[in-house]
Amino acid sequence: MKYLNKKLLRDVKNNWAQFFSVxxxxxxxxxxxxxxxxxxxxxxDSVGSFINKSTLANYWVQSSSVTNTDLKKINSLSGVSNAQRGTRLQVKQNKHYVIIDAYEHPISQxxxxxxxxxxxxxVNGIWINKEYAQHHHLAINDTLKFSVNKRTVLFKVKGIVQNPTRIYFTGxxxxxxxxYSNYGYAYISPHALKAQLNYHGPNNIVEIKGNHHNMRKATETIFGKRLVSFNSRSTLPDVSNALDRVGQIRNLSYLFSFIFILLAILAMYTTIQRLIKSQYDIIATFKALGFSNFQVGIHYASFGLFVGGLGSLTGLIISPTISWFVLKKQQQMFSIPHWNISYTYSVLFVILAVISICILSAFLAARSATKGLPAIFLRGKEESSAHKIFIERWEWLWTHIPYAGRWAIRDVFINRTRTLMGIIGVAGGMMLMIAGVGMPQSMNHLVDKAYTQDFTYDKRLTVNSYSQYSTEHPQAKQWVQLSPAHFTPDDGYNRLLVVWPWG
Structure with missing residues (x-):
């Protein structure tokens, strides 16, 4: 076997271009x-760890008002372990907006x-989110100025935080x-809400911990027409987008890995077939020296072990770089304290599967060529037997095809494996190219269309009272009302209802 191993290395060196594809x-x-x-x-793992350590709530309810009676009814529901009410307001900081939450005992830490x-x-402390602080160069003990009802309110930055309810915060x-340059979120105490912002209105948001079989319907019954929105972990965009992104990247890994593994099978199979057809005299010598069909087959299967194993090992070494590269891109979108790459045992199974597939495809390609007497192999390359293909049965069609076309069609059906390899290769390449080039172009097109055709405004203001603002500013051009809504029958998701006048 020592000489066979030397031959293996020599053959790989002499046919490196073919084996490089494998x-x-x-x-x-x-x-x-x-x-x-x-x-x-x-x-x-990063999102899951953040959610578990911060005791993220399971449901969020916004209402025009939340009373003690409402809170007691929610806490009495089966499966609910804790419910806390708070207040959410939007304030202006220079030309930017900050959403402020005030809880006595927040569930999501x-x-x-x-x-x-x-x-x-x-009374005067504020806890601002990390990304907004970074964009505006805020530090601990800095003073933030907010505009609330035509007056200026001062808060001192007590902490820079990240909250699990705002993993994918869009504002x-x-x-x-x-x-994050225009929208941020922050937390203040209920005392600061009253003393600084002079807010004495009702609470308008509830965090709920626990699991109820139909929490949405229960909250609709409790709040009635006062209900503004209901969200769970799967429907709150600030949380669900992070959880959905996990599935998107996972599906891409399965899809493209399957394509490349299939190409590896076909590449190894056709490469070993070509190698064997050029080594009929060597196979005859092996058999004349007493090597069995199995030993010869194992020798050619070792090409799959060597090339497939080397490719898998190199891929395993490079993979952490790819993992960190992808995660770095996600860090621009998601706000998570700690990031880490993580693998499962399926990695080992996939590596073994790739190597085994390369070995098996090489062995199967060599099996048919190892049968027969040495004298048969000494004759050289076998002549391919010609036979009719199914299209030739339709003489009215076949006779109208040019001779070059008939040759090409016969060659396709005779070399079915190579044809299949070419089809899969082209299909996979087109898929990668469309995904790599087409998706960014599509997204840019949607953005351009949204802000050049669908919306043509230069500035947009968010006001608490349109009637009051329109009276004070008669030059305002057009009003737009944005309200949460959901379908009937309910699918569990909140939709954004946009209402604007025509003309």
Whole structure:
């Protein structure tokens, strides 16, 4: 076997171009699957760890008012372990907007990046989110000025935080991506809400911990017409987008890995077939020296082990770089304290599967060529037997096809494996090209269409009272009303209802 191993290395060196395609397909199979798995599983672990450590609530209800009676009814529901009410307001900071929440005892705990932990007794302290602080160069003990009802309110930054309810924070339902330079979120105490913002209105938001079989219907019964919106972890965009992204990256890893593995099978099979057809005299010598059919088959199968194993090992080494690259892109969108890549045992199964597939495809390609006496192989390459293909039965069609076309059609059906390999290769390449080039173009087109055709405004204002604002500013051009809504029958999701006058 020592001489067979030397022959293996020599054959790989002499036919490196053909074997490089197998190496590349095996490498890409592992890089795509393992690299993307490290990203999606790492994102899943990072989000899951953040959610568990911060005791994220399960449901969120917004209402025009939340009373003590409402809170008692929610807490009495089966499966509910805790429910806390609070107040949510939007204030203006220079030309930017900050959404402020005030809870006595928040269920979803913020992760403190810098500063002190949230204090529900603080009168002038504020806890601002990390990304907004970074964009506006805010530090602990800085003073923030907010405009509220034509007066200026001062808050001192007590902490810079990240909250699990704002993992994918866009600031407004109309935005599909975070805009931290213009929108931020913050937390203050109920005391500061009254003393600083001079707010004495009702609470308008509830956080609920637990699981109820039909919480949405229960909240609709409790709040009636006062209900503004209901969200669960699967429907709240700030949370669900992060959870959905895990599934999207996972599906991509399965899809493209399958394509590359299939190409690796076909590349190895056709490569070994070509190699065997050029080595009939060597196979005859092996058999004359006493090597069995199995030993010869194992020798050619070792090409799959060597090339497939080398490609898989190289792909495994490169994969963490791909994982971190993908996660770095996700960090621009999601607000999570700690990021890490993570893998499962399926990585080992995929590596073994890729190597085994390469070995098996090489062995099957060699099996038919190892049968027969040495004298048969010494004759050289066997003549291909010609036979009619099914199209030739339709003489009225076949006779009208040019001779070159008949040759091409026969060649396709005789070399079915190579044809299949070409089809899959072209299909996979087109898929990658469309995904890589077409998707960004489509997204840019949607953005351009939205802000050049659908919406043509230069500025937009959010006001609490349109009638009062229109009286004070008669030059206002057009009003637009944005309200949460849901379908009947209910699918569990909140929709954004946009109402504007024609003309």
């Amino acid at each position: 190496f590349l397909m095996a490498l890409l199979s592992i890089v795509v699957f393992v690299g993307l798995q490290g990203a999606w599983h790492g994102l899943q 913020s992760y403190v990046i810098k500063g002190k932990k949230y204090n529900n007794q603080s 407004t339902p109309e935005f599909i991506a975070p805009n």
